Amino acid sequence: MCSCGGKSGPTASRRYSVAFSQCNNAEPYRAAQNASISRLFARQADVHLVIADAQQDNSKQVDQIETFIRQKPDLLIVAPNERAPLTEVMGRAYHAGIPVICLERDILEPNYTTYIRSDNRQIGRMAGQFIVDYLSKRYGHPRGKIIQIRGLLGVEGEIERYGGAQEVLSKYPEIRTVQEAVADWIQAKAKDRMIEALRAQPQIDVVYAHNDPMAVGAYLAAKEVGREKEMIFVGVDGLGGPSGGIQKVIDGVLAVTFVYPLCVDKAVEIGSRILREPGFKPEKVYTMSATMVSPENARELLKSGSSE
Numbered sequence: 452m453c454s455c456g457g458k459s460g461p462t463a464s465r466r467y468s469v470a471f472s473q474c475n476n477a478e479p480y481r482a483a484q485n486a487s488i489s490r491l492f493a494r495q496a497d498v499h500l501v502i503a504d505a506q507q508d509n510s511k512q513v514d515q516i517e518t519f520i521r522q523k524p525d526l527l528i529v530a531p532n533e534r535a536p537l538t539e540v541m542g543r544a545y546h547a548g549i550p551v552i553c554l555e556r557d558i559l560e561p562n563y564t565t566y567i568r569s570d571n572r573q574i575g576r577m578a579g580q581f582i583v584d585y586l587s588k589r590y591g592h593p594r595g596k597i598i599q600i601r602g603l604l605g606v607e608g609e610i611e612r613y614g615g616a617q618e619v620l621s622k623y624p625e626i627r628t629v630q631e632a633v634a635d636w637i638q639a640k641a642k643d644r645m646i647e648a649l650r651a652q653p654q655i656d657v658v659y660a661h662n663d664p665m666a667v668g669a670y671l672a673a674k675e676v677g678r679e680k681e682m683i684f685v686g687v688d689g690l691g692g693p694s695g696g697i698q699k700v701i702d703g704v705l706a707v708t709f710v711y712p713l714c715v716d717k718a719v720e721i722g723s724r725i726l727r728e729p730g731f732k733p734e735k736v737y738t739m740s741a742t743m744v745s746p747e748n749a750r751e752l753l754k755s756g757s758s759e
Contacts, residue, residue: 464497465497466497466498466499467495467497467498467499467525467526467726468498468499468501468522468524468525468526469492469498469499469500469501469524469525469526469527469528469722469726470500470501470503470519470522470524470526470527470528471485471488471500471501471502471503471527471528471529471530472503472505472512472515472516472519472527472528472529472530473485473502473503473504473505473530474505474507474512474530474531474532474556475504475505475506475507475532475636476502476504476506477506477507478636478637478662478664479663479664479688479690479694479695480662480688480690480711480713481530483690483692483695483713484530484554484555484713484714484715485502487713487715487716488500488502488528488715488718488719489502491715491716491719492719495723498723498726501524503515503518503519505532507532507603507635508532509532509533509536509537510536512531512532512536512537513536513537513540516529516537516540516541516544517540517543519544519549520540520543520544520547520549523547523549524549525549525550525726526549526550526552526722526725526726527544527549527550527551527552528551528552528554528718528722529541529551529552529553529554529563530554530555530556531553531556531557531558532556532603532606533603533605533606534556534557534558534559534605534606534607535558535559535605537558538558538559538560538562539562541553541558541562541563542560542562544562545562545563545564546562550564550722550725551563551564552564552565552566552567552718552721552722552725553565553566553567554567554714554715554718555567555568555569555608555713555714556568556606556607556608557607561735564725564733565721565733565734565735565736565737566735566736566737567714567717567718567721567736567737567739568714568736568737568738568739569711569712569714569738569739569740569741570611570738570739570740570741571607571608571610571611571612571615571711572611572614572615572618573615573741574611574612574615574687574709574711574741575611575612575613575614575615575616575617575618575619576615576616576618576619577615577709577741577743578612578615578616578659578685578687578707578709579615579616579617579618579619579620580619581685581706581707581743582595582597582616582619582620582626582657582659582685583619583620583623583626585657585683585706586626586656586657589656592625593623593625593626594623594625594626595625595626595627595656595657596627596628596629596652596654596655596656596657597620597626597627597628597629597655597656597657597658597659598628598629598630598631598632598645598648598652598655598657598658598659598669599613599616599628599630599631599632599658599659599660599661600631600632600633600634600641600644600645600658600659600660600661600665600666600668600669601613601631601632601633601634601661602633602634602635602636602661602662602665603633603635603636604633608661608711609661612661612687613661616659629652629655630648630651630652632644632645632647632648634660634665634668636661636662636664636665637664637665637668638664638665638667638668639668640665640668641660641664641665641666641667641668641669641672642668642669642671642672643672644669645658645668645669645672645673646672646675649672649673649676649678654681655673655678655681655682656681656682656683657682657683657684657685658670658673658682658683658684658685659685660684660685660686660687661687662686662687662688662711663686663687663688663689663690663695663696663699663705663708664688665686666684666685666686666687666696666699666704666705666708667684667686667699667704667705669684670684670704670705683706684704684705684706685705685706685707685708686699686705686707686708686709687708687709687711688708688709688710688711689708689709689710689711689742689744689752691752691753691756696708696744697710697744697749697752697753698749698753700744700745700746700749701746701749701750701753703746706745707743707744707745708743708744709741709742709743709744710741710742710743710744710752711741712739712740712741714739717737717739721733721737
């Protein structure tokens with residue numbers, strides 16, 4: 452666990468403890484969340500933030516939340532690793548009177564004070580429509596072959612990014628998903644799965660990966676065998692920085708990505724009100740909007756820090 456917070460001044464009347472259970476620090480998106488939430492809470496001298504890394508392990512995350520329940524923080528923020536395994540323990544925290552913010556991934560029951568999310572279904576539909584438009588332009592009508600590289604199965608983001616795309620793609624019978632692979636959001640796994648797909652599929656028009664690291668892994672696999680120019684790569688996350696998805700669009704590695712908001716700005720805003728306003732009752736769900744990143748708008752979005 453790591454802790455961060457501002458210095459308390461001589462006039463500080465009390466300190467608030469905020470615990471953040473993060474599903475996996477290793478993913479770039481999660482690292483960006485951690486950096487942003489740490490920076491934002493560090494501006495509040497009366498807040499002490501602790502971040503626990505579950506390392507994509509459900510049992511470890513449950514154990515860490517159980518520890519937090521015993522410590523009785525003033526606010527608990529949870530980015531669940533998976534829906535079902537985290538539902539019960541988050542309910543225990545919530546019913547113990549600890550305000551709980553469910554961050555960006557849902558659970559099976561509304562065992563939280565508020566849920567701050569982005570619309571993954573919308574992102575999936577946007578990705579599906581981009582693919583249809585691209586293939587229609589390439590071939591004169593919507594046809595082509597797609598590889599989908601899926602994230603961790605059972606996670607809301609994976610379910611909805613897949614389902615939203617299928618809503619659109621299923622309307623066009625000549626657009627076929629010829630292979631699906633699961634890479635758990637991890638670039639190295641996606642590269643391995645893409646190597647397998649390249650061996651099995653002589654024609655690939657589009658690779659739709661459910662996050663940018665997996666899209667980049669697929670690109671690297673295709674580049675190794677000289678096939679990267681035969682197809683385009685579509686990702687999701689749209690992080691800023693020199694290795695983020697927006698830069699990958701600028702570099703021509705990704706055709707497009709979609710800014711998947713970190714959601715921590717809203718979490719800190721709502722969390723701070725929960726801490727300091729006794730009568731404040733947040734909405735049960737807050738939804739952040741997504742943005743498509745294309746070569747036409749990538750530089751402007753990178754400059755504006757859109758993924759923050």
